[in-house]
Amino acid sequence: MSTAKPPQHIQMLHLDRMALMARYPDKYFNIAFVDPEYGIGEDGKSNHSRGSLATATKFTPKQWDREPPPQAYFDELQRVSKHQIIWGGNYFSDKLPPSAGWVIWDKVNGLSDQADCELAWTSFDMGIRIFRFMWAGMRQGKSIREGHVMQGNKKLNEKRRHPTQKPRALYKWMYERFCKPNFKVLDTGFGSGNSAIEAFFFLNPELGGEYVGCDIDEEYFNNAVAEFESATQPLPLLV
Template sequence: MIRREAIIGDCRLILGDCREVLPALGTVDAVVTDPPYGISAGTGIGKVTKEGSDFRSRDQWDRAPPSKSMFDALLTMSRHQIIWGGNYFDLPPTKCFLVWDKVQPQSFSLAMAEMAWTNVDSPAKIFRWKSMSINGGAAKFHPTQKPHHLMGWCLGFLPNARTILDPFMGSGTTGVACVKLGRKFIGIEIDQDYFEIACERIQHAYAQPDMFVDRPPNPKQESLF
């Protein structure tokens, strides 16, 4: 069920459970997403809202990974897929993992790199970007937020994919990357706070256009519900 929907430029943002929304979407060119890994990341970080981190409450969104039927649906509805955390999931064999090297010292206690499963016809590739520089040194909007430069790099492997779906949108980083590269975007997010943050970030991305990308100037957010 779609609880709320917003159209911002070429981006369609949906507040709802992707398990319920996906059957109504039809096909897309590509899925580029960062699902829950099922490692309880949220319980150790706390919920991030527009007002900042709330360490009194603990997110439960990362208690379990998506089901195999969910991944089967994503692979069926799209020609191309880039799925972060792919080493945690039951996905087909691939020759192309994309690796984010977080450029951390050997003493770093958390993961020093993350891997994305893809069906891209390419050898494995590495993107090096310090994890502490995700949001220009400012506080992150989401506990597991990726750099938009990383997601833009991912889209570079899909030059012919015009419409990108992220069924686990979070704070909208994939959408921001799509805006900067002139792609169409569909994002689904189950949490209202993160949905609102994604709307604001994507609106802000349109307000700072890339002079080399042809797109409508300063689109207004349209709420459909």
């Protein structure tokens, strides 16, 4: 096991998710943002590249998305957190209680052969919420407000580091809608590291805000830590 050394209120751990959750008492976290494996092979094995041959991002073939998590994972997740937002909830309907509160991420992907959207089960008693943000190869949304508009400057596109990566804009929206700056947030598989990056900017350690996340894959972990360090560096002062 190894541990990154980001700011004090951000913990990024190279650790198994069940071992991490076992460290914490019941309902320690205000909320868990998680994106577990769906069991559909989107792990770089069958999905080795995305997009055209000219622009495809290559991922190391792996085996982690062979089947969904066991019931014990969902039970432990609900033990340590008061609320949960679980991406891929439609794949786990036999493991989660009924919920009226769902989040839909509309990828605005037009004629792409990829899914039009992803669904997240939530523990909130609320109406369905939709977040629109283009995410199809080199076509990415311009901003949270203009997610349906393609970013014109490809240099501003987010670098793809993980085969099931979710954009920073999505996590920023989730923090703003479902969190407060003093919340304690859990992520049991941060993948690209985007949940940690947005936690850094949203959570306030002086108020008790805290993020705890882990990833068991060494390659993903190292890439996420490197991106976190790059994305959270203070801008140089202009003299």
